[in-house]
Amino acid sequence: MSASPDAGQGTxxxxxxxxxxxxxxxxxxxxxxxxxxxxxxxGEQIAVFRLRDGSLRAVSAVxxxxxxxxxxxTIDQAVVMCPLHQHAFELDTGCSTTGAGPLRRYPVFADGxxxxxxxxx
Amino acid sequence: MTTLASRSARTKTVDSRRRLVVIGNGMAGAxxxxxxxxxxxxxxxxxxxxxxxxxxxxxxxMLSHVLSGEEDTGNIFLNSLAWYRDNDITxxxxxxxxKIDRFAKxxxxxxxxxxxxxxxxxxxxxxxHLPPMDGMYTPGGRLLPGIFAFRTIDxxxxxVSYAQQDHHHRAVVIGGGLLGLEAARGLQSHGxxxxxxxxxxHLMNAQMGPDGGAVLRRSVExxxxxxxxxxxTTAVLGADRVRGVRLRDKPDIECDxxxxxxxxxxxxxxxxxxxxxxxxAIVVDDQMRVPDExxxxxxxxxxxxxxxxxxxxxxxxxQAAVLADHVTGANPKAAYLGSRTATKLKVAGVDVxxxxxxxxxxxxxxxxxxxxxxxxxFKSIVIRDSKIVGATLLGDSRKVAYLTQAFxxxxxxxxxxxxxxxxxxxxxxxxxxxxxxxxxxVCNCNGVSKQTLxxxxxxxxxxxxxxxxxxxxxxxxxxxxxxxxxxxxxxxDGAVEEDPAAAYYVPGVPLEKAALMxxxxxxxxxxxxxxxxALAPGGAEDAKSKMGLASLLKMMWAGEYIDERDARFVNDRxxxxxxxxxxxxxxxxxxxxxxSPEQLRRIADVADKYKIPMVKLTGGxxxxxxxVPKEDLPKVWADLDMPSGYAYGKSFRTVxxxxxxxxxxxxxxxxxxxxxxxESRFQGIESPAKLKLAVSGCPRxxxxxxxxxxxxxxxxxxxxxxxxGGAAGAHIRxxxxxxxxxxxxxxxxxxxxxxxxxxxxxxxxxRTYAFVPRVGIEHLRAVIVDDAEGLGAQLDAAMQxxxxxxxxxxxxxxxxxxPGQFRTSLPLEVLPQVPVR
Numbered sequence: 001m002s003a004s005p006d007a008g009q010g011t012x013x014x015x016x017x018x019x020x021x022x023x024x025x026x027x028x029x030x031x032x033x034x035x036x037x038x039x040x041x042x043g044e045q046i047a048v049f050r051l052r053d054g055s056l057r058a059v060s061a062v063x064x065x066x067x068x069x070x071x072x073x074t075i076d077q078a079v080v081m082c083p084l085h086q087h088a089f090e091l092d093t094g095c096s097t098t099g100a101g102p103l104r105r106y107p108v109f110a111d112g113x114x115x116x117x118x119x120x121x
Numbered sequence: 122m123t124t125l126a127s128r129s130a131r132t133k134t135v136d137s138r139r140r141l142v143v144i145g146n147g148m149a150g151a152x153x154x155x156x157x158x159x160x161x162x163x164x165x166x167x168x169x170x171x172x173x174x175x176x177x178x179x180x181x182x183m184l185s186h187v188l189s190g191e192e193d194t195g196n197i198f199l200n201s202l203a204w205y206r207d208n209d210i211t212x213x214x215x216x217x218x219x220k221i222d223r224f225a226k227x228x229x230x231x232x233x234x235x236x237x238x239x240x241x242x243x244x245x246x247x248x249x250h251l252p253p254m255d256g257m258y259t260p261g262g263r264l265l266p267g268i269f270a271f272r273t274i275d276x277x278x279x280x281v282s283y284a285q286q287d288h289h290h291r292a293v294v295i296g297g298g299l300l301g302l303e304a305a306r307g308l309q310s311h312g313x314x315x316x317x318x319x320x321x322x323h324l325m326n327a328q329m330g331p332d333g334g335a336v337l338r339r340s341v342e343x344x345x346x347x348x349x350x351x352x353x354t355t356a357v358l359g360a361d362r363v364r365g366v367r368l369r370d371k372p373d374i375e376c377d378x379x380x381x382x383x384x385x386x387x388x389x390x391x392x393x394x395x396x397x398x399x400x401x402a403i404v405v406d407d408q409m410r411v412p413d414e415x416x417x418x419x420x421x422x423x424x425x426x427x428x429x430x431x432x433x434x435x436x437x438x439x440q441a442a443v444l445a446d447h448v449t450g451a452n453p454k455a456a457y458l459g460s461r462t463a464t465k466l467k468v469a470g471v472d473v474x475x476x477x478x479x480x481x482x483x484x485x486x487x488x489x490x491x492x493x494x495x496x497x498x499f500k501s502i503v504i505r506d507s508k509i510v511g512a513t514l515l516g517d518s519r520k521v522a523y524l525t526q527a528f529x530x531x532x533x534x535x536x537x538x539x540x541x542x543x544x545x546x547x548x549x550x551x552x553x554x555x556x557x558x559x560x561x562x563v564c565n566c567n568g569v570s571k572q573t574l575x576x577x578x579x580x581x582x583x584x585x586x587x588x589x590x591x592x593x594x595x596x597x598x599x600x601x602x603x604x605x606x607x608x609x610x611x612x613x614d615g616a617v618e619e620d621p622a623a624a625y626y627v628p629g630v631p632l633e634k635a636a637l638m639x640x641x642x643x644x645x646x647x648x649x650x651x652x653x654x655a656l657a658p659g660g661a662e663d664a665k666s667k668m669g670l671a672s673l674l675k676m677m678w679a680g681e682y683i684d685e686r687d688a689r690f691v692n693d694r695x696x697x698x699x700x701x702x703x704x705x706x707x708x709x710x711x712x713x714x715x716x717s718p719e720q721l722r723r724i725a726d727v728a729d730k731y732k733i734p735m736v737k738l739t740g741g742x743x744x745x746x747x748x749v750p751k752e753d754l755p756k757v758w759a760d761l762d763m764p765s766g767y768a769y770g771k772s773f774r775t776v777x778x779x780x781x782x783x784x785x786x787x788x789x790x791x792x793x794x795x796x797x798x799x800e801s802r803f804q805g806i807e808s809p810a811k812l813k814l815a816v817s818g819c820p821r822x823x824x825x826x827x828x829x830x831x832x833x834x835x836x837x838x839x840x841x842x843x844x845x846g847g848a849a850g851a852h853i854r855x856x857x858x859x860x861x862x863x864x865x866x867x868x869x870x871x872x873x874x875x876x877x878x879x880x881x882x883x884x885x886x887x888r889t890y891a892f893v894p895r896v897g898i899e900h901l902r903a904v905i906v907d908d909a910e911g912l913g914a915q916l917d918a919a920m921q922x923x924x925x926x927x928x929x930x931x932x933x934x935x936x937x938x939x940p941g942q943f944r945t946s947l948p949l950e951v952l953p954q955v956p957v958r
Contacts, residue, residue: 032939034650034687035694038946045947052650052662052687061947065195069703069946072691076662083691083699087195088664095206099177099198 025116031056036080038071042120047071048108049080049091057091058108058118064101138167141448142228142236144218144391145244146172148181149421149437151200153242156445158208165449166240168210171230174273175215177202182434182566184277185300188307194274221395223414240448243392243403243411243419247385247432248272252295255356255367267363267378271304272385280304280380284311289377292316293366295354297324299468301382305346306469308380316347316374318354318366320383328464328475329513332492333499336515340471340497349374385432387423402430407456409444420444427459436460438568463525465518465565471497472518476528478503478511486510489538500542507534509541526561554607563608564601569594571608578612585609586623626885627670629663630656634884638677647678649688668693669885672771672807676880679926686939695943696930697754698769700747703947705754707746708768709761710804713778713796713816714742720763727760739768741775741813752945755934764929765805771886772807773814773876776800777825781818781835790835792818795865799833802869803876805930806923809883809892812876827855830889831872836861841868845875845901846893854890857898860906874905874913877920 023041025048031037036049038061045061047070059080061070068084075081079088079097087100094103107119141157143150154168162168172178178200186192205212217231221241228236249270251257259265267289269280283289290313294305297319305315317324323334324341338348349371356367357379365375387402397411398404402425404412409424411417420440422432431437439460446455463476480503481488487504496516502524503511508531512524520542526532527541534541557563559572569592577588588609589595595602626634630652637656646652649670654660671688692698697705709724724744728736734748743766749757758765767774778796782788796816815824816833826832828849834842840861847856860871878901883892893901903909905916937943 030940032686032941034685035939036946037941037944047946065193066701067703067947069699071946072694072699072703074664074667074690075687076664076667079664081664084701084703085193085195095202097201097203098195099179099201100195101176102202 020119020121023118023120024111025118028056028110028114028116031116034075036071036073036075038069039118041118044120046106046118047073047080048116048118049075051075051077051091053077056108056110056116058106059089059091059094059103060105063087064096064103070103136167138165139239140237141166141168141240141242142238143168143170143242143244144221144228145242145246145421145423146170146174146178146212146214147244147246147421148178148199148434149246149423149441150242150244151178152438152441153244153418153420153444154208154210155200156441157448160445160449160451162445162449163209168208169236169238170205170210170212171216171218171228171236172212172214173217174275176274177205177212177214179274180566181272184271184274185303185307187274187277188271188280188304189310190281190307194278197274218391219394221391221397221417223395223397223417226416239416241417242444242448243397243417243423244421245388245391245423247387247422249276249381250384250386251381252354252383254354256359257357265357265359265363266361267359268357269378269380271300271380271382280308280378281311283378284308284313290314291376292378292380293318293354293374293376294380294382295319295366296382296384297321297348297350298327298382298384299325299466299473301380302341302346302469304380304382305341306344308378309345313378314345314347316349316376317341318349318352318368318374320351320353322351324348324350325468325473328473328479329515330479330501332490333479333501333513333515336492336494336497336499337468337471337473339494340516341469343497344469346469385422387425387430389423392419392423401425407443407458408447409440409457410447418444418448426457429459431460431462433462433464435562435565435568436462461529463528465521465525471516472514472521474512474514474518474521474525476512476525477509479513480511487538489541491542502538502541504534504538508532509534522557522561526558529560530558554604554611557608563604564592564594566601567593569605574605574608575612578609583609583613584623626673627663627666629653629661629666630670631658632656634673634882638673638881641674641677647674647681648683648685649674650685651683668771669809672809672885675807676923679922684938686942692769694939695751695754696765696769696933697749697751702748704748704750706768707749707754707757707761708739708743708766709763710766710800711743711763712800713776713793715778715793715797716744723761723763727757730760731757740777741768742777743768743775750945752943754943755937758931758934765931767805770805770807771810772805773803773812775813777813777815777829779816779818779823781816785818787821788818788835789837790818790839790841791865792816792824792833792835795833795841795868796824798865799869799872802924803873805927806876806880806920808876808880810886810888812889814872825849828853829856831875832856833868833872839863841865843868843871843875846889846898848888848890852888852890854894857893857901859898859902870917871905873920873924874916875901877916877923878905878912881916881919 025039031050033050034052036047039046046058047061049057063070063082065087068082072083073080081088088097089103094105109117111117177198180197180199183197187194218228220229226238249272270276292308292313292315294301294317297317305317308315323331324337353369354366355369358365363379365373367373389399392399392403403419403423405419405424405426409418421437440457443455443457446452465474489502491500498517499515501513509528557571560570563571573592577591582588582591585606595605624633626637644655652670653662667688668690675682686694697707733746737745739745776796776799778793781792812830814831815826815829817824817826818835826834828847832844832847842861843859844856845859848854
């Protein structure tokens with residue numbers, strides 16, 4: 001387990017050939033089931049969540065409302081709630097269900113080696 | 122610019138609906154669209170909205186609450202982006218419309234887009250008027266840093282962040298009207314010294330005469346706000362940022378910021394450029410149509426109707442309804458005939474109501490006046506031909522509902538005019554609701570009448586929450602909620618149903634607490650995910666319900682609870698309290714508020730070593746280390762080598778004590794010792810809401826036992842009083858005496874039994890100050906002291922199990938429970954920084 005805040009910085013890259021770049025953020029086990037962890041990827045702060053059904057979601061890590069740490073939020077299958085003022089955001093779209101601005105969402109999945117792979121446009 | 126909500130291209134068939142374009146996404150534009158949708162307009166129209174501001178639609182009236190910090194910007198939205206999506210409305214937020222081509226029926230916007238329309242609504246609203254003053258602009262043509270208007274969310278958040286910078290201490294508000302006074306009061310809450318500069322002869326001269334203005338001035342000055350009337354600001358001083366203002370014929374005032382609240386001007390640029398008729402504002406007829414333009418409507422603060430331009434919210438609701446009647450064809454006869462404006466508001470904490478004339482105009486007009494400046498009360502009523510033609514009320518709003526009604530409808534008045542000003546042996550509050558006429562407005566923010574509420578109840582909606590959702594009553598500033606409740610209760614004639622969801626323990630599982638606990642026990646559900654799978658509709662998880670379920674399961678299963686950390690709130694995952702900048706606060710246990718030189722030395726060393734930005738004594742007699750990054754928590758705990766004080770959870774928090782009989786010459790009992798024993802026994806147990814306790818050594822009550830969840834007071838003769846259900850926070854309540862007992866052991870037993878009963882019976886987040894009066898102190902005495910229901914042994918055993926299951930959570934420093942438990946979630950520099958003192 002890595003407790004380094006920079007986990008994910010020295011990750012492997014590969015080009016998909018369509019301008020999008022795949023970033024390998026390291027082992028899936030860094031993110032406990034039902035929780036999120038923040039990663040710095042190519043200068044962007046991204047919160048990766050591992051849902052209870054095993055799937056992954058990735059959204060920008062800073063709440064547009066007051067800068068709260070989204071990765072510390074509480075999630076279910078549909079939304080993440082920012083810990084500071086309980087604004088909720090859809091994990092699939094990044095849109096807020098409580099009137100805040102949207103989060104960016106990023107495609108993310110686990111590869112055959114159980115590594116987290118994130119696609120940046 | 123971005124299109125925030127784009128319509129999905131799910132159908133390939135031709136959309137035959139007409140195109141409705143709305144310029145303006147403020148309160149008027151959005152309300153007009155809501156009214157159109159309510160008349161089935163979605164069948165007739167594809168709707169596109171343009172908004173200058175990059176947000177959904179928000180309640181501008183609430184910006185003063187945002188400025189004062191009472192509300193978050195997130196809470197003032199009337200329609201979230203999801204609303205636009207759900208109603209299939211294309212919203213171009215942050216896109217300004219520049220021109221309308223009335224002949225080609227096209228709208229041209231700043232993003233280079235040309236949008237065709239069949240029907241157009243102009244709802245461009247107003248903007249702040251910035252009167253010309255020297256030095257307002259930098260040579261580059263921008264506003265000098267430190268000058269703010271007060272109109273939008275961005276204005277407001279800009280003001281807040283500027284006011285919070287340490288070196289900004291003084292502000293001048295230009296304009297002593299409603300908005301200016303709200304701005305002044307709001308800035309004060311950020312520790313800013315404020316002076317109001319007003320060009321008129323008295324404050325709020327648009328709403329009241331000089332006598333009322335003088336009383337208001339006293340009230341405003343009593344709040345610590347400086348007032349300069351009859352003063353015109355000629356220049357803003359300062360080259361790089363605001364340093365002061367220059368007044369005509371008066372000394373300069375030094376300041377760090379200037380807020381301009383000198384009125385509003387309708388936004389008519391688009392209409393002028395496009396060749397529509399504009400006088401003081403965009404001219405409309407009684408159908409809300411622009412004359413000679415069959416397909417162009419206008420609504421809100423940007424219009425001029427029969428020579429009047431309105432700057433209040435109530436007329437806008439009436440206009441939007443008439444407009445929607447015509448746009449949808451729902452009622453071709455609908456006509457807007459103008460509004461009689463009566464305003465009722467709270468300005469800087471002072472109740473103000475005004476309607477019609479400020480003062481008598483004719484020799485035959487009667488004028489009834491009462492003035493009591495020392496209390497800030499002023500009442501003035503102008504009567505013509507035995508009808509009210511004007512009224513001003515300050516500092517006492519009790520007669521406002523009646524007077525507004527009498528003014529609106531020209532009701533006959535009592536011969537004894539004094540009863541217009543005061544209730545003299547008149548009907549009480551209860552009768553007040555019954556007496557209120559049907560069309561009397563109850564909710565002034567959303568324009569909801571008593572009749573609308575009554576009709577909604579008659580239509581089968583008999584919960585307060587249901588009526589509020591259906592009518593939007595009480596969903597503006599919220600000040601009318603009590604009246605809404607009274608009307609709903611009166612209309613339902615005692616048959617008000619409690620909202621079933623309001624009784625659920627958590628929103629995501631449709632069971633009340635007792636039924637939920639029974640199901641959990643019968644099915645042996647030991648984890649939060651097991652509860653969702655077994656009891657939630659469709660087995661669906663619900664983020665809002667997780668924390669409450671985690672607390673309940675821990676209480677029920679103690680050592681057998683399956684602890685899924687994702688069910689916990691972040692505070693309980695990392696055993697510290699998250700702060701606004703994403704750092705945490707660390708409060709070590711200090712039982713009974715007693716510490717030692719050795720502990721203090723260690724705390725001081727830790728504060729030095731980790732450069733703790735703030736060390737603060739808490740209200741619970743402990744020491745708080747604030748501003749600790751998450752990744753430092755394990756190291757801080759290790760160096761402190763003290764147990765957690767649980768200053769972050771919905772749990773037993775602390776026991777405050779006084780020095781007691783050991784040292785105090787008045788002490789009658791050893792309060793410190795008992796406090797320490799209670800804290801040692803019940804440390805860290807989770808509960809529906811936090812529990813704050815105290816033990817005082819004599820009835821002088823230095824530990825404030827009477828306002829604690831459980832408070833103990835030593836009385837002469839070696840006896841102890843136990844109070845429960847006290848509070849002295851947002852809510853103030855004196856605790857009820859549960860029992861007077863002979864020994865500290867009995868205190869611990871009964872306190873534990875009470876807390877266990879509360880843990881098992883109270884709703885999630887229901888503090889004892891609500892729980893105790895709800896179940897009643899007599900009932901609690903019977904159950905807890907007299908053991909009338911035979912629950913005593915069971916409660917004691919359950920509490921003992923929780924006590925035995927206690928583990929200091931800070932021991933997780935050596936062995937994190939989850940991977941990355943203490944890994945940072947953000948680089949702190951991108952967050953708002955809490956100022957270091």
